[in-house]
Amino acid sequence: MGKKLGLGFFSFASCEGCTILAMNLFNSRLPELRKKLEFVYINALQEKNTIREMDAAFVEGAIMNEEGKKKLEEIRKNASKLVVIGTCAAGGWPSNQRNFFTGEPKEEAGKRARELNQFEKVMLPKDFVKIDVTLTGCPISLEEFEKTLNSLLKEFKIK
């Protein structure tokens, strides 16, 4: 069996719509893709998921706490390429909406965020680690995702 492309899918603070959308690609290409891809980490699909060396990590969502930051840094250390997917991860909205609250909502959200050990401000993956590819959109476009996946297959010489 030839080399497979090692992939991880990770979601932080988000609606997970981008990951769900990416999985729509399976509807047309699953038999082929499961021969070419090795899922190192994909919570929605398999029981055993550990962060270990992988060719590419797809990261959805904004970063809200220390635990998320550490996990993201661990992903970065292990992934040759890090792709952020969706507006939450690329620009923050709407997961970072509490950063812009004023008055009562700001007080309420701030209090609860502190109780949950969330950061004072919601942060982006790029605030902590180097990003190789950014796919924006809420949700991302499936065509863009497919293009990125195809170019990764090519780059890592997966046939």
Next chain:
Amino acid sequence: MHDGELTIESITKIEGHASLYLKAREGKIESVQLRVSENKRFFEQAAMGKNFKEIPNLFSRICGTCSAAHLLCAIEAVEKAFDFSPSAQTIQLRRLLMNASFIRDHGMHLYYFVLPDLFKKESILEFDGKLEKWLHDSMHVRDAGVKLADLVGGRSIHPTTPQIGGFSGIPEKKKIPQVVKQLKSERKKVIDLIAAFDKLEGVVCRETSYVALVNDSFDFISGEIVHSKGKCIPEENYLQYLDEFVIPYSTAEGIEFEEQAYMVGALSRINLNKKSLHKNTQRDAAFALKRFPSGCVFDNSLAQAIEMLHCFDNSIEILASANFRQESVPAIEPIEARGVGVLEAPRGTLYHGLHFDSKGTVQKANVIIPTAQNALNIEKDLKVYIEPLLEKKSKEEIALECEKLVRAYDPCMSCATHFLKVKWI
């Protein structure tokens, strides 16, 4: 595992992130806690001060996979507040969009999350030999849902065409026969799925209550809120019956109905209203429908499979006789009012309550999602299901059984963490 503590850090094959903590002593379960660990995104607070026109697209973002339900629920809340009744065509298009979302979403849960348990595989990616059929079925059936969503909603996640007052676009005429053809040809695969889940024997039966929006066409968007013990509530009165409480160990909230645990979702809907399913579904799923009403939570999967068939049949019927025309989307004048949207999302009854001032600015927003309603029931079922297994099974086996039971509820953790409660119990 006679005594001890068990923690499942990350329950897999569910929508979002949750962990489970269980403590046993002398063969009894002392404590069971389903802990939602998603990050809070404060949608109810974000709605405050926003114009009514912004709310549907904002609330759609509470959850990607449930986005059509959140979008349509918020639209309904706005329309009810401002006393607007949508056209017959708009109602048909909304039904189609909900059907599409049920096919896609139940399809994800059943093929990707539950079937691997049924066939004792870790993942659908491992399905080979005879099981490969299910891999192919999952693709074709889910794709039919995606194509239907694209046709009606513009796209399957965060649809673009539904508006307050109507639709900004209608299904493209030449694409309708293609989608009907696809639905007709994949329909048989859903019957196979029903047959597969019909072979499962029910194991957890604990008396509980079931709540769903009930109507005579099984359409997910209209009707009255019915409780299995006989109560029937108009949509706008929901807050008189539902009590929200904070779960101290979780980032999600729990809901009780008149201070009692209850269940929402496919099992509730089929238990309360199977007579209203499409006639073709009643005919072709008759063998499985005999099992309902059922008190076994694992039958939620069978109920979902039956609902998928209903969504195929209802959509084929609507599309085959449709003659959609582009209707203008009327401008809606805001008034100071409260509006309530209630619909059946794939995972159960969804409530959006919105208060507006005379300019249509949100003064207060309240969102109650299915997983919060099921939270207490999940914990109660876990206790009943796991306690007899404590003597017989290892910690690892018990962890697996816990995950299977949580998965049967099809919880959605993205939805569960949209909002904020500051009072702790």
